[in-house]
Amino acid sequence: MNAQAPALRDPRLNRPEPFTPPLGDGGFFQRDRSIHPPAHAPGYKSSVLRSPRQSLLSIENSVSEITGPVFGHNDLGPLDNDLIRNYAKDGDPVGERIIVHGRVLDETGRGVPNTLVEFWQANAGGRYRHKKDTYLAPIDPNFGGCGRALTDDTGYYYFRTVKPGPYPWRNFVNSWRPAHIHFSVFGSGFAQRLITQMYFEGDPLIPVCPILTTIPDKDALDRLVAPLDLNASTPFDSLAYRFDIVLRGQRSTYFENRTAGN
């Protein structure tokens, strides 16, 4: 056996022991900003003029933060989670066919049900279908590059696509993005709102990406890398990658405080 062969990460390593406090309706757990990229990260040059310099003002979550938009199946079309078919004009898009699946969880390990997950990506050649993208790789006439899904009762989502290609961008002269898929997730409250990017196990561009390396915490960075999930692949059709997303947990209100005099 080749000792250098990369081990598949067991997705259960991301899981806690069973732990289910009452479903909270208090504020969300304090966000641990040490695992997020800082606003001002000079190695990612675009952040320099676009990063606030004052401290963020910490406020207790009020009803404005613990509530958020609710979405349903009426918001989606039947092909929204099938990027191989949702823009196909005269055939399938070019590229490695893949399934991406996983769960949206909160920090207590509970699945986040019925939440909207949106995703977008470049095509197999690393070109976005966007009027501002001028990379020389061709547009794929059969690939739009976006989709969305609603999680089920357990927080599970899945979609089908082609694996995106890496592409160059202006940061340093020779900066390349690793292959990635952008994710937008809502959760149940507006304070859980999150945009992130999923990367692919084994991509050699990961450790040299000026955007990915804005994340100061090595474990937090690793959690953005989706392992190949051979068990979820479809033989003779598609490989699969697994990507779990964790949103902030929510505190329970065990005892109601009464305002003085009531």
Add this chain to the structure above:
Amino acid sequence: MPQPLNYLKETASQTAGPYVHIGLIPAMAGFDIFEKNFSNVLVAPNTKGERITLEGKVLDGSGSPLRDVLLEIWQANAAGRYNHPADRSAGALEQEFRGWGRGGSDFDTGLVTFETIKPGAIIDKAGRKCAPHINVWIVARGINIGLNTRLYFSDEEAANAADPVLNLVEPPVRRKTLIATRSERGGKAVYSFTINLQGAEETVFFDV
């Protein structure tokens, strides 16, 4: 060793990037793909409340407008009620008013607009009245984690002066960075805002 707590860690944020429109507002990227799209129009014909246009720009540290920024807003209805089960306040719910919208800035001018209604005042858990406000979330290339701020209304001076969140802002001179200015255009109310990411007038952003 005490028992392990075994909480999961939140997934790290990453920038929405310059092509955020593809996923969230594909029409702005230049193509049509979904049967149903989300937009910057929150109102339907039956929505109760005063129709308002919210318009503004997000400026970078050089004072230039971001022309690839995306804003989302989240607000209560005219009765001060959010369309979400965790809002148990007394105001009447309007099922067809979601209270959420998203808008991208114009690729030339950087202007972002929303068509919505002015929300009502909100009662917080402690029973305090909070000034009408709209919650704003900002993502773009170069923004590593979405920025949370709020917009209050310039014609709500008394309510703003008593608002528990505005009153946390120190020094008080920074409170004005959260207030959208009312004007009238063709008989309709327009609230204008400028969000400064940096500089002497830097907008107050919240860790929510």
